[in-house]
Amino acid sequence: MSTTEQRPDRAKKVSVVVATRNRPADIRVLLTAIADCDTGIVHEVILVDDASETPLRVDDAAHPFPVRLLRNDRRRGAAAGRNWAAKEATGDVLAFLDDDARPLPDWFHVLDSALTEDRAAVTGRVLPFDSSVVARARQYRYEVRYAQHAAYSEVTFFAGGNSAVWTERFLAADGFPDVVTASDNGLVERLAQADGRVHFVPALRVAHRNSKGAGIALREAWRAGRLAPRSTPTAAMRRITASAKVQPWSDDPAAAGLNIGLQAANSLATALPTA
Secondary structure (H helix, E strand, C coil), X not given: CCCCCCCCXXXXXXXXXXXXXXXXXXXXXXXXXXXXXXXXXXXXXXXXXXXXXXXXXXXXXXXXXXXEEEEECCCCCHHHHHHHHHHHCCCCEEEEECCCEEECCCHHHHHHHHCCCCCCEEEEEXXXXXXXXXXXXXXXXXXXXXXXXXXXXXXXXXCCCEEEEEHHHHHHCCCCCCCCCCHHHHHHHHHHHCCCCEEEEEXXXXXXXXXXXXXXXXHHHHHHHHHCCCCCHHHHHHHHHHHHHCCCCCCCHHHHHHHHHHHHHHHHHHHCCCC
């Protein structure tokens, strides 16, 4: 074990939180995956149904841990759903997974070792189980981010679908900002204000459906730009140019081109005045 990795300081009770909408088949697969990799620390799974067109139904008796189901009567978004679940949770650790993610077999073992008393939260790597252009483009951006950080270093990003945080630290920071996009990284800022830090754990890995379609990817890039601090058109163009220089043009030109489009949407959105 490296000097930066530490053993957990106390036994954990993990409340796994999943926000979901219109994906009952994914939820069934995810619950099976959680059961398969549980090391005995899963205290409960809390599902927040974000006003699915057909209300989610779960057979609690079919799983080796309690499954609690909360339901919004109108769409509120993942951030609001996760915050509600956190207030209802009875575990001392909140573990966040997306409904279309699959924790790898050692996920809870890594979580248990990495989330120590002196770390407010840990986040890890996302790997794709799909291979569309959108999925490849997104994964390339992930890998560029991961390459910049050593294991167990403090980071300013947070994967809301692959992470864990002490419940009391999360609640003290007032949870995720209730915004339509970029709420994950907003939690990092809130934890920092409460003297908490997020640490990058490369071994904490999930497989994830990366592609929701190019249209959704562009919309999310634009929304994130509108929520970011304002910048000048010159600064926006510099970011687009810098992004173009590091894309995989020779290996995957389609993914590279899409990434430039997403960067352009995000950067230009920051350069437009707010209403």
